[in-house]
Amino acid sequence: MSTRLANGGRLLNKSQPLEFTFNGKRFKGVEGDTLASALLANDQMLVGRSFKYHRPRGIVSSGAEEPNALVGLGEDAGFEPNQRVTTTELFDGLICASQNHWPSLEFDIGAINAKLSRFLPAGFYYKTFMFPRPFWKHVYEPIIRQSAGLGRAPRDRDQDSYEHFYAFFDVVVIGGGVAGLQAAKAAGDAGAKVLLMEQTPHWGGRAPVDGGTVDGQPVDKFVDGIVAILETMENVTLRRRMMGAGVYDHGYLLGYERVNDHRPDSTGPRHRLWRIRAGQIVTATGAIERPICFSGNDVPGVMLASAVRDYAVDYGVSIGDRTVVVTNNDDAYRTAITLKKLGLEIPAIVDTRAGGGGALAGEAIELGIRVENGKGIARVKGAKRVEAVEICVQAGEGAALETIKCDAVAMSGGWSPIVHLWSHCGGKLLWDDEKAMFRPDVDNAPTGADGEGFVRCAGAAEGHLDLADVLKGADSAGKAAAQATGHKPKRSKAPVADNPKEAGIEPVWLMPQGAGVKLRMKAWLDYQNDVKVSDVQLAAREGFESVEHAKRYTTLGMATDQGKLSNINGLAILSDALGQPIPQTGTTTFRPPYTPISLASIAGEARNETFQPLRKTPMHAWHAENGAYWEPVGAWRRPYCFPKPGESIEDAVQREVKATRDSLGLLDASTLGKIIVKGPDAGRFLDMLYTNMMSTLKPGRCRYGLMCNENGFLMDDGVVARLDEETFLCHTTSGGADSVHAHMEEWLQTEWWDWNVYTANVTEQFAQVAVVGPKARKVLEKLTDDDISAEALTFMGWTDVTFGTIRARVFRISFSGELSYEIAVRASEGRAFWDAVLNAGAEFGVTTYGTEALHIMRAEKGFIMIGDETDGTVIPQDLGLDWAISKKKDDFLGKRAQERRHMSDPTRWKLVGLETLDGATLPDGAYATAEGSNANGQRNVQGRVTSTYHSPTLGRGIAMGLVLNGPDRMGEILEFPKVEGAVMRAKIVEPVFYDKDGEKQNV
Amino acid sequence: MLILTCPCCGVTAEETEFHGGGEAHIKRYGPGSSDDDFHGYLFEKVNPKGVHFERWRHANGCGKWFHAARCTVTLEVFGTYSAQTTEPPQDIKDKISAKRPGWSWREFA
Amino acid sequence: MKRYSAFAVAREALRNHMGWERAWASPEPKKKYDVIIVGAGGHGLATAYYLGKNFGITNVAVLEKGWLGGGNTGRNTTIIRSNYLQDASAAIYEKSRSLYETMSQDVNYNIMYSPRGVMMLAQTQHEVRGYERTAHANALQGVTTEFISPARVKELVPIINLDGPRYPVLGALWQARAGTARHDAVAWGYARACSAMGMDIIQKCEVTGISREGGRVTGVSTNRGDIACDKLGIVVAGHSGHLADMAGFRLPIESVALQALVSEPIKPCMDVVVMANTVHGYMSQSDKGEMVIGGGADGYNNFTQRGSFHHIEETVRALVETFPMISRLKMLRQWGGIVDMTGDRSPILSKTPVEGVFINCGWGTGGFKAIPGSGWGFAELIAKGHSPLTAEFGLERFREGRFIDESVAAGVAH
Secondary structure, eight states: OOEEOSSOOTTOEEEEEEEEEETTEEEEEEETOBHHHHHHHTTOOEEEEOTTTOOEEEOOOSSTTOSSOEEEESOGGGOEEEEEGGGOBOOTTEEEEEOSOSBOSSSBGGGHHHHTGGGSOTTHHHHSSOSSTTHIIIIIHHHHHHHOOSBOOOOSOOOOOEEEEEEEEEEEEEOOBHHHHHHHHHHHHTTOOEEEEESSSOSBTTHHHHOOEETTEEHHHHHHHHHHHHHHOTTEEEEESEEEEEEEGGGEEEEEEESSTTSTTSSSOSEEEEEEEEEEEEEOOOEEEOOOOOBTTTSTTEEEHHHHHHHHHHHOEESOSBEEEEESSSTTHHHHHHHHHTTOBOOOEEEOOTTOOSHHHHHHHHTTOOEEETEEEEEEEOSSSOOEEEEEETTSSOOOSEEEEOSEEEEEOOEEEOOHHHHTTTOOEEEETTTTEEEEOTTSOOBOTTSSBOEEEOGGGGTOOSHHHHHHHHHHHHHHHHHHTTOOOOOOOOOOEEOOOOOOOOOOSSSSTTOOHHHHTTBEEETTTTEEHHHHHHHHHTTOOSHHHHHHHHTTTOSTTTTTTTHHHHHHHHHHHHTOOHHHHOOOOOOSOSSOEEHHHHHTTOOGGGSSOOBOOTTHHHHHHTTOEEEEETTEEEEEEOOOTTOOHHHHHHHHHHHHHHTOEEEEOTTSEEEEEESTTHHHHHHHHBSSOOTTOOTTBEEEEEEEOTTSOEEEEEEEEEEETTEEEEEEOTTTHHHHHHHHHHHHHHTOTTSOOEEEEOGGGEEEEEEESTTHHHHHHTTOOSOOOTTTSOTTBEEEEEETTEEEEEEOOOSSSSSEEEEEEEGGGHHHHHHHHHHHHGGGTOEEOOHHHHHHHHHHTTOOOTTTTOSSSOOGGGGTOGGGSOSSOSOOTTTTGGGSTTTTOTTSEEEEEEEETTSOOOOTTOEEEEEEEOTTSOEEEEEEEEEEEEETTTTEEEEEEEEETGGGOTTOEEEEEOTTSOEEEEEEEOSOOSOTTOOGGGO | OOEEEOTTTOOEEEGGGOEEEEESSOOOOOTTOOHHHHHHHHHOBOOOSSEEEEEEEOTTTTOOEEEEEEETTTOOEEEEEESSOSSOOHHHHHHHHHHSTTOOOOOOO | OOOOOHHHHHHHHTTTTTTOOOSSOOOOOOSEEEEEEEOOSHHHHHHHHHHHHHHOOOOEEEEOSSSTTOSGGGTSOOEEOOOOSSHHHHHHHHHHHHHHHHHHHHHTSOOOOBOOOEEEEEOSHHHHHHHHHHHHHHHHHTOOOEEEOHHHHHHHOTTOOTTOSSSOOOEEEEETTOEEOOHHHHHHHHHHHHHHTTOEEEOSOOEEEEEEETTEEEEEEETTEEEEEEEEEEOOGGGHHHHHHHHTOOBSEEEEEEEEEEEOOBSOOOOSEEEETTTTEEEEEOTTSOEEEEOOOOSSBOOSSOOOHHHHHHHHHHHHHHOGGGTTSEEEEEEEEEEEEETTSSOEEEEOSSBTEEEEEOOTTOOGGGHHHHHHHHHHHHHHSOOTTTGGGOTHHHHHTOOOOOSOSOSOOO
């Protein structure tokens, strides 16, 4: 059984006891524990069930690579599924529950899958569940979905906050073990601005557990010393609980800081995502130990050898009373020696190497530990906990030589450098046969903007397992990184380390070498996804030979640990099955994040009200105070209408139209684009941009203009005013303001750069108010002494006017067909002007109106709307706007395009009005059918509705549409089927429904 | 996440400050041009797997357009230069040739 | 080809699965084929399959420079829908969707087609009008969609936040018989069926040149030798320009990065696919329990299969806003592919200026859902020289100004 030892626990603060709850049961722990060490101290080795077969799963590691021990942490708004117990710091009152079992962890009905496992090999679902056809959706898939997944979905809204933090460094070192510490110091000594991050709460990494001496002192003292020095260096920033999540192009790096996960009651963000730009990145990310593939290597109590000694040394936890060590390298002997010195029993060290180990093996033997060379484990006995192991000859087929009782197995298949961050931007790997590992190919580093490498490695991440090599390499890496960012490294020597000489590793990918299929069916590669050796061999047999195919077919490496413990073993088995060397098989692609990061941290602060910037006109507050029903228009909000209390949206809109046409309406038009175009070539420029001839526009006058793109399609419209000889003011649609300005600048800067003309986007500099209706002039005359009579300011003219103290530019233009003035004032005076007009207009029953009333009024007059009559495929000629296309210009944007065959085809649909026979309103987007079907069996169509409203002015539905030969078919009846089938009938009419002669705007 | 240096205002910034504008050095054809030429102008793209010349606008900065020479396979940026050019300047071409032996600037269509 | 079935699995289980055959053969290339398809992604394999199944043309090689299905087919977010606006698009996507319905049975490989429904949220008035237009068009095209109310949206996807302060959900375009499928299985299913018909799928075979004589294709050169053919179909997505160069013509496409990501798996919480185009994000839950998330493409030519982080940020932010309960889930993995975008954002299925060379490309961000329909139509085009499914998608449309534009508007509103 697993217990807390009386002594030991380097990271514990035993004076601070803690309590926590697991599956409803209360347990005790100590400050400094991880949830894993605390559970193990309480002999809670069983912590979950695997994904497919629901096999019992125990803690197998001590770090981020943990595939098994995932719990649901917290409750209510603080609930988070799939938390690794090995990386969760224990805090008082922690609540957690195991996942993926029913009814309980100990007795899980899903385990029936395990009994049926031979019928459920990798990829079995591709071969079955096909009949009867409807059963996939209604029977098989729901069952699969219900049994899949791991943790349960959170239900409540996340109450925590998350932030983003931008940082720039010369050198970023990832990993706070001895390699990272040394690299950071070397870079910092050179004067570089350094960030050193460590994902756990502790500096030093593996070294304090593994031992050794540096510069004559024990390595943990060395660690303390170097940390103390780094803390005094002003150019070095240190951060713990921060993981390097991903390396992106051009030296971009994401750091994931778990600020408050270990103290959930604190204020401040829970997670902070660092968005870092680094000159050079040094990955001192260490290495992960590999499991060994023997039958039963997934039984709870089988653990990585390094993890066993981590728990003993760091947390004072003994994994088992009797631990068998199995290994193909010298490192695992450290575990045996550590446990033995703590007074624990090691029945045997099983070493696959016929020649045995090096100096550490000697030390173990001297301590009286039994060592068996050339041997392996044939099987583990036990289901929910290790009970015994059968030993066999490694070179054989697994005949049991002896059964050894034990309650823990410490396994080591070797070490794999953690190469993820190196690989994210294309860093290459090479296979080191001697060390049996993939390590970074330093001649093929990821390259940055300058084409030079921007990532280097240090320590075990580079493939160095010897402490002396680690420190030397880390020192070089730090110095090289500093040099590459323009700093001069100090001429100093790397620290000198003392390490026992190790014998070489002998790769063992299957134990025993000749294991038969029955053993291979229980030799696990991927613990979480339940992928075994026999599965990878099956994949190879079926032709899934590429490592990516094998991964996807078997799901090896696709679980939440992303194959940290399984990838290398898996591809070695695949290589063997294909009879090809490991480097030829290669690895699958490494992708960020290194370990999973919260979606909330990616979203950051941009939630709720701050999800996106909100643009407000100067009158926004008035609209809000007066009940505006908002419509999002780009980043703006515009009032759709102003419903009175108890009034429906539809009724409000109808009222606003009536009131405006009867008397006086007011619209906030501030969002419409306003662009100044100025210079001797301004007219020439606008002649190119618009279909109209703009250069002939006289100062003081306005002209409605159409803008097409080079592909010939109508993209924007608006009134252009000539302010003086060299200055025009172009209005655009609200959505077009920024894009039209960008469009103008694009042509001026990239094509006609020798023309003498400049633009300025002044949309936000002016508030604009439309004063509309028969009483429009009257209300304005109340506010000014300037002459704005019908003769002084004619239709399509503009003039400067002063309203009290407010200077304004008044455009007499009309989008509604009524007498109408659009008035531009300084933005800072917009609200004051709005209030003044409202005040003066009270006697006329002034009514503020919104976008929908605006739309209806223009439709009643047959004015087109960009976005309704246009959809990116419509040209002015389709809309009867030929009059706006100058015949005198040789060239303008879109002219050549409109000469193409399809653009000049007379059968293009043209704009007409549509009146239903019964006065009803046609639905948005309805199509008019024609006889028959096309070659693909679709109904033929001959027109469609582009705008449709109930018109309060006419008391009936009106619509505009595009119809085949429309203008030549006045009076014809068309059929418009609704989606559900009923057919509406409408007559083709002129698109102007109201005030056909346009008299009202001339009043 | 690219870094580019705007040659107009001198600011070095990440790509979120910029807006990509597609292939550079495209010759405009207007009224009077053949169907082939006009079609080529609007639609035929080099889309190279390698050295590419493209337009960028410093949208969240000085607002100016410029050109960049960049490799679409390694994302190496050889340089940025004025948008008021019909071909890349000689120093940029030389820099690319030095790093990519055998590369040469295409002839204008 | 030995038939797959539950019985076969049970039978093989008793032999410890040692008796399964290769899913597809791994032959050496012959000297000549009637048709060579370059690109063993979903589209290329589907084309080969329908050449065989519909036209009896089986002397076919599918050449793949990497491993089959390793491009966008293995990287997409698996959404299948056909609720497109233009007739030509709706025809090919609906053909595709209906083929997906029976594909598992047709190729005897479970591709796990799950018609759970896809909705596209309308979060502005402009979008409401646009989707109502699409629903009308779909009804006439034989595609069953409807515009549904916010209340119905909430019924179908309870975890949605309808009243986000920026863009309240005003309704959605809903296609009930749209859904998802297992992307790798589609490639593997077609590959196995092609192989069973005697076609040669040749992986690790990179085309390095396309030979012509008198304006007609005669064959290809590859890193595994020269291979002659009568007809050549180029189906290589982001690398289409690269291949077109070899054949001596240019394409109106640019290759950009498209990214996607998954969360860690959780128990079922979402039954349908939701696309929130206003805020640039879409999400569904896979059968494994992962939330599968995607957004818009990156903005510059890029062959790295990596994208920029701010697109991931924008997409995740949009979905956390739309589905607040995913906030405390964790991103497990992000990745990217190369998508080819054409001048009108619609695909190209076409003859080319070189006789005997056909091109199928430009599917942009909408390729997976189109695989069977694209293969069906492209096979017909290759076999017969014309196909009603591909008629509108020819290269000449750019010359004629006859675009197939699905973006529905100049994107402006008042």
